[in-house]
Each structure stands twice: as structure tokens, then as C-alpha cells.
Amino acid sequence: DSGVTQTPKHLITxxxxxxxxxxxPRSGDLSVYWYQQSLDQGxxxxxxxxxxxxxxxxxxxxxxxxxxxxxxHSELNLSSLELGDSALYFxxxxxxxxxxxxxxxxxxxxxxxxx
Amino acid sequence: xxxxxxxxxMDCAEGRAAxxxxxxxxxxxxxxxxxxxxxxSQGPQYIIHGLKNNETNEMASLIITEDRKSSTLxxxxxxxxxxxxxxxxxxxxxxxxxxxxxxxxxxxxxxxx
Numbered sequence: 290d291s292g293v294t295q296t297p298k299h300l301i302t303x304x305x306x307x308x309x310x311x312x313x314p315r316s317g318d319l320s321v322y323w324y325q326q327s328l329d330q331g332x333x334x335x336x337x338x339x340x341x342x343x344x345x346x347x348x349x350x351x352x353x354x355x356x357x358x359x360x361x362h363s364e365l366n367l368s369s370l371e372l373g374d375s376a377l378y379f380x381x382x383x384x385x386x387x388x389x390x391x392x393x394x395x396x397x398x399x400x401x402x403x404x
Numbered sequence: 405x406x407x408x409x410x411x412x413x414m415d416c417a418e419g420r421a422a423x424x425x426x427x428x429x430x431x432x433x434x435x436x437x438x439x440x441x442x443x444x445s446q447g448p449q450y451i452i453h454g455l456k457n458n459e460t461n462e463m464a465s466l467i468i469t470e471d472r473k474s475s476t477l478x479x480x481x482x483x484x485x486x487x488x489x490x491x492x493x494x495x496x497x498x499x500x501x502x503x504x505x506x507x508x509x510x511x512x513x514x515x516x517x
Contacts, residue, residue, distance in 0.1 A: 332448070332507035377445060393450070395449070400445075
């Protein structure tokens with residue numbers, strides 16, 4: 290158990306819908322990362338927040354957005370869903386992204402199925 | 405961040421040491437080598453990381469060559485539960501680095517009885 294929690298575990302929805310994925314980082318971790326893992330793309334970095342501010346963006350679609358709240362939990366919003374958005378979505382957290390001792394701890398993921 | 409090259413798959417006998425190679429010939433001086441593994445759709449699990457010295461923890465050992473262009477992850481006594489995809493990642497760590505990981509395809513390790 291990494292200490293990172295994600296809800297829900299599974300999500301089934303239809304094309305065109307909007308969903309929200311939630312992540313609670315490990316206690317004391319200030320940085321949250323979101324990754325997408327689909328069968329044909331592998332693990333892809335989406336976005337990173339540090340203490341409430343966006344710090345880095347990866348291959349995140351404009352239909353996707355995220356935020357980190359004052360209590361440090363984060364939400365990933367996916368809208369106008371397409372079949373290709375079906376994937377595992379992982380959240381990771383880390384305490385100090387700039388330190389050489391830093392590393393990321395991943396949650397169990399949310400499996401999204403778009404029908 | 406530097407790219408890495410890993411063999412797509414390898415088998416290992418239970419109880420034997422598993423040696424997983426990784427090539428990172430374009431690594432820069434401030435890039436660390438990280439190893440993660442992912443067991444069947446679970447969240448990736450941190451194993452170990454290092455800069456230039458060999459590192460050891462309760463899970464594994466990391467051997468980095470003197471020129472830092474390659475490394476080897478050693479699982480000393482592989483068990484069936486070590487069957488997973490192992491990812492070697494190089495990443496800049498520093499004050500201005502905000503440290504996203506770029507995962508490659510990894511090595512599928514299968515431990516057999």
C-alpha cells in the first residue's frame with residue numbers, strides 16, 4: 290500500500306459524458322501527478338500539481354482538466370468522453386520534486402471504460 | 405530526459421538472481437536512474453534509484469557503470485511475485501526540475517517455478 294488513494298476503482302460511462310477522478314496523496318506529499326495508461330500507449334504523463342499550482346503538463350487533451358485543492362487532494366476531470374479515453378488513470382504523489390531523495394508513489398488507479 | 409533501452413522480455417527461475425539491464429547512453433550528469441515495476445495493471449511500484457554509486461535496499465540492488473551509460477537492476481532471489489513489467493527511467497532531479505517520469509515499454513519479467 291503506497292498511501293495514495295484513488296476513487297472510484299472502476300468507472301463505466303458512455304461517450305460524450307463527463308467524469309471526475311479523485312486522488313488523495315500520501316500524508317505530507319505536496320505534489321500530485323496524473324498518468325494515463327492505455328493498451329497501445331503505455332504510461333503517459335498528463336499533468337503535475339505542486340501545492341495547488343500546476344507545474345508541468347504532458348500529453349493532456351484539452352477535454353481533460355485537473356486541479357489540486359487546498360487540502361492537497363486532486364481531481365482529474367474528463368469531458369466529452371470518447372471510446373479512446375478508456376484506460377487506467379493513475380495518480381502519484383511525491384514530497385519534494387526537486388530533491389534527489391524524491392520519488393513518486395503511485396495509487397491503485399481508476400479503470401475507466403467508455404462505451 | 406535521456407531515453408532508455410531495455411530488453412522487451414526475460415525469464416528467470418525462481419530462487420535465482422534476476423539481472424535486468426538498461427542502456428541510457430545519453431544520460432546527463434544530473435540525471436538519476438530510477439527503477440519501477442508494475443504488477444498486472446496495479447500502480448507502478450518504486451524499487452530503487454541512484455546517481456552514480458551502487459545502491460541497495462530491501463528489494464534490490466542497482467549497479468551503475470562508471471561511465472553511467474548503463475545500469476543493472478538485480479533482484480537477488482526472484483520469487484513468483486516478482487513477475488512484472490520493470491521500467492528503467494532516467495530523470496533530472498534538481499531545484500528547477502519538476503520531475504515527471506517518462507515511462508518506456510519496460511521489460512516483462514516472468515519468474516518460473
